[in-house]
Amino acid sequence: xxxxxxxxxxxxxxxxxxxxxxxxxxxxxxxxxxxxxxxxxxxxxxxxxxxxxxxxxxxxxxxxxxxxxxxxxxxxxxxxxxxxxxxxxxxxxxxxxxxxxxxxxxxxxxxxxxxxxxxxxxxxxxxxxxxxxxxxxxxxxxxxxxxxxxxxxxxxxxxxxxxxxx
Amino acid sequence: xxxxxxxxxxxxxxxxxxxxxxxxxxxxxxxxxxxxxxxxxxxxxxxxxxxxxxxxxxxxxxxxxxxxxxxxxxxxxxxxxxxxxxxxxxxxxxxxxxxxxxxxxxxxxxxxxxxxxxxxxxxxxxxxxxxxxxxxxxxxxxxxxxxxxxxxxxxxxxxxxxxxxxxx
Numbered sequence: 001x002x003x004x005x006x007x008x009x010x011x012x013x014x015x016x017x018x019x020x021x022x023x024x025x026x027x028x029x030x031x032x033x034x035x036x037x038x039x040x041x042x043x044x045x046x047x048x049x050x051x052x053x054x055x056x057x058x059x060x061x062x063x064x065x066x067x068x069x070x071x072x073x074x075x076x077x078x079x080x081x082x083x084x085x086x087x088x089x090x091x092x093x094x095x096x097x098x099x100x101x102x103x104x105x106x107x108x109x110x111x112x113x114x115x116x117x118x119x120x121x122x123x124x125x126x127x128x129x130x131x132x133x134x135x136x137x138x139x140x141x142x143x144x145x146x147x148x149x150x151x152x153x154x155x156x157x158x159x160x161x162x163x164x165x166x
Numbered sequence: 167x168x169x170x171x172x173x174x175x176x177x178x179x180x181x182x183x184x185x186x187x188x189x190x191x192x193x194x195x196x197x198x199x200x201x202x203x204x205x206x207x208x209x210x211x212x213x214x215x216x217x218x219x220x221x222x223x224x225x226x227x228x229x230x231x232x233x234x235x236x237x238x239x240x241x242x243x244x245x246x247x248x249x250x251x252x253x254x255x256x257x258x259x260x261x262x263x264x265x266x267x268x269x270x271x272x273x274x275x276x277x278x279x280x281x282x283x284x285x286x287x288x289x290x291x292x293x294x295x296x297x298x299x300x301x302x303x304x305x306x307x308x309x310x311x312x313x314x315x316x317x318x319x320x321x322x323x324x325x326x327x328x329x330x331x332x333x334x
Contacts, residue, residue: 124294124296128291130289130320131320132321154296154298156323
């Protein structure tokens with residue numbers, strides 16, 4: 001199976017007037033535009049998620065909606081999980097994945113540092129892995145299944161800057 | 167330092183080629199794809215000051231294509247036995263520090279599983295992370311002070327197909 005891990009697009013900064021609640025910070029216009037380009041490149045790469053699971057925070061949800069629209073995934077099928085919140089440890093979301101999302105193509109939308117830790121847990125058996133997951137970046141892993149002891153393989157890591165050139 | 171880890175392009179089949187393994191050349195398809203990949207790297211704004219390559223023919227031919235695209239001089243392409251399939255990555259790192267420590271943009275061209283193990287060491291500290299590097303695939307690392315251990319940040323990892331798409 002393939003797992004696509006996506007970091008949310010550029011959002012309004014924490015503490016900007018009107019956006020004091022971290023869970024309610026929306027994407028900026030620039031963030032939306034860049035995310036649409038990334039979504040378009042994913043479509044061209046043939047990405048077709050069977051399940052999309054996102055952090056419930058607004059910036060992640062909006063990112064998931066942009067991706068869902070481009071990738072023809074029904075918006076009402078989006079799944080939200082608190083186990084993808086920014087400071088979540090990867091163990092619980094991996095358990096949730098094993099229990100519920102054993103599909104051909106899974107897309108996960110979330111935050112740093114949670115996503116980087118999740119990539120490390122899946123691709124290096126829990127080892128800490130220095131990987132630069134910028135806003136709007138997509139990391140593709142492949143695995144027979146995603147139990148920690150059955151390591152996933154890092155297939156590619158794509159940034160919005162690269163998507164804009166594609 | 168920016169380090170591009172690049173696997174040689176598609177070469178003649180090991181099962182049917184009759185000469186030495188070190189003398190297997192790139193196929194026509196391999197050359198063509200590698201030219202697009204090199205163009206893709208240019209499109210992404212990459213710079214190259216130095217190419218370190220395995221002395222095996224499929225690697226040096228890959229290096230030549232890249233060197234031509236980036237207008238490198240002959241002395242900016244260096245063959246090293248530390249990049250052969252059985253070479254030692256820690257010795258390669260020593261070589262970089264001793265002879266090329268002040269170079270900003272370096273590409274290394276070699277073989278699997280050597281290269282993905284090296285990438286793993288540089289981003290995690292051990293060779294066990296699972297990273298796929300297809301023929302002509304490229305991984306870009308940013309590094310402050312290269313050493314044989316965790317010292318790098320992976321900026322991106324692209325398959326040959328993705329780079330061809332960018333290069334056109």
